[in-house]
Amino acid sequence: MPSDLTYTPAAGHHWLTPVYDFGVAALTREHRWRSALIAQVRPRAGDVIVDVGCGTGSLLVRLGKAAPSARLIGIDPDPAVVARARKKVAAAGITAELHIGFARQAAELLAGPPPTKIVSSLVFHQVPMEEKVAALAAMHAALGAGGEVHIADYGLQRTALMRGLFRTIIQNLDGRVNTQPNADGILPELMDAAGFRSVEETLVVPTLSGSISLYRGTRPA
Template identity: 55%
Template sequence: MAEPSARDFVPAAPQLWTYDALSFLLTKARRWRPALLAQLSPTPEDVIADIGCGTGTQLRLVARACPSATLIGIDPDAAIRRRAGAKLAGLTPAVELLPGYARNAADLLRGRGVTKVLSSLVFHQVPLEEKRAGLAAMRDSLRPGGSLHVADYGLQRTAKMRKRFRLVQKGDGFDNTEPNAQGVLPELMADVGFDRVEETHVFETVSGSMSIYRAVRG
């Protein structure tokens, strides 16, 4: 597909070099990333796609945990894909990095036999209809019985978490982030046809409540 325009998406961070540091500091990444990896439970037979893969941090964790798994990353930001490519260089088999949005996942991954789809810190940045379209495309990209694993800001259950989440809303926009704060992601997953949707973990962070979700394509 054509290279996405930088005007079509929210950049990962104002300066690319700050992205990993901000994620680490604001979201307690050292807690939720291992939990997401454990839930993903990669095996050598898996074909795993990371949608909105960013700088490749989670893909690198997956590759270290299961070097034989087939890994694919999708992200619209060319600069961030280059950074991911450098971070993932030297892995065997090589991680394939593709330009695209979540809504393109079904087209980009058609015929690849994807068994698991992964996504982190993507859905709070996009409008409601993009959330829905992205989840529908992720479902369509999976083989029957394949699973979805998402880590993102979810339902902000307490006044303290709501107050902390305002930091994210100031940066990424109220309209995009508020549906996440209201707990919309599990509802959308079910609406687009996922089965056995569940919130498996909740982490309180300095920027709000982070949730991990799991769902299955029936």
């Protein structure tokens, strides 16, 4: 792993971390896309589900409530948000293992049975192209045969309105270089190149900060 690898904080700047959850709720129609993502993941007893870029733990809590006996694991490089995630999952009565690390370290951070499902939300638009590629490769390597990947993130911005909102909100917070490939619709292509099969965009949710897409793919058995 590059020794100079850095990360973009959850809200674009460290000083905005305390208001990250509020911003996601206010600007992304969070309930709509998170609920759809949970329905797509179909958490079940016996699943090993890894949330790559777990942030403050919002998705882990929903996964835990949907499948209380599933093994949940969260990975994030930001110690501040991992600390928030620990408090959030504990307050919800959810059991989850939390690791500080980058998405490209997913395979090496995990011990025990391979994940059956890997999820990621609002992460890929924040990282450089090199990290998008490395993260998907690590997720593919970590999954067991027949395992699934599920991603919710800003995808192809199909209309002038969505492009304008994305540019005004997300690109002002997270910059243009890392975010533009997402807005151009690169994720399905990168998932396919990483070795995932049956890759598809399953839902597009217009929001006040641009459109968020749901994707899924499978590691071949």
